Amino acid sequence: MSDQNKKILEIEWEIDKKTIALNHLHRAIYLYIVEKDFLSAHLLASASTEIILNTLEAQGTETRISSFRKKHGEKEYKLIHDRINKSYNFMKHGSRGVKDKIKSYFPSETEVRIFEACIYSMILYEESYLEALLFVFWYKLRHHKENEVQDKIVSILLSEDSKITSKIGNSKDKNFNNATKGISDMLIDISNNMHPKDYLLMRDYTFRYDEGMKTIRE
Structure with missing residues (x-):
């Protein structure tokens, strides 16, 4: 470990719930779309949704x-809430039922949880994050549902001055596979700091080692 990284790990961090929620959601979107790591994505998205x-x-x-x-x-409400959070509770609690198994988890649960967190994050923080816009667009194409809220969000992503429409396809392009590839590439670009500028990012609320432990939005 380099001296710089060791120093970073020894610094006392000050974090708030917004930082945690957006950090978790940013990673959940990346893990679900790019890496197909559904279990980790579910745990992170559920924690983010809970906070939001x-x-x-x-x-x-x-x-x-x-x-x-x-x-x-x-x-x-409690009955429905427990049913909705069954997978989340099973994944996060390790102190009981260590030999138990769950037989009712579906990855589709995870994408619904991420979608919900994306929608509500933009309501709570009153900002349109690029990762959330990309996921909502992906979700809309995947499920072919007409929804006023989704349409409004997607219109931001696909506006006339959008710098990324050519990569993910426009609202009339219903080729889900092409859009998914473009969205996956865009998420990788965001992680590598190669994304188009002038977009708000959840990633701006993460602590990045390679930036020398800058404070949030310094």
């Missing part, structure tokens, strides 16, 4: 949590 939804609820902003509670009550 709880923060929105604390601020009084309506989410699926608050609206479901209001409509069905606390008891019914």
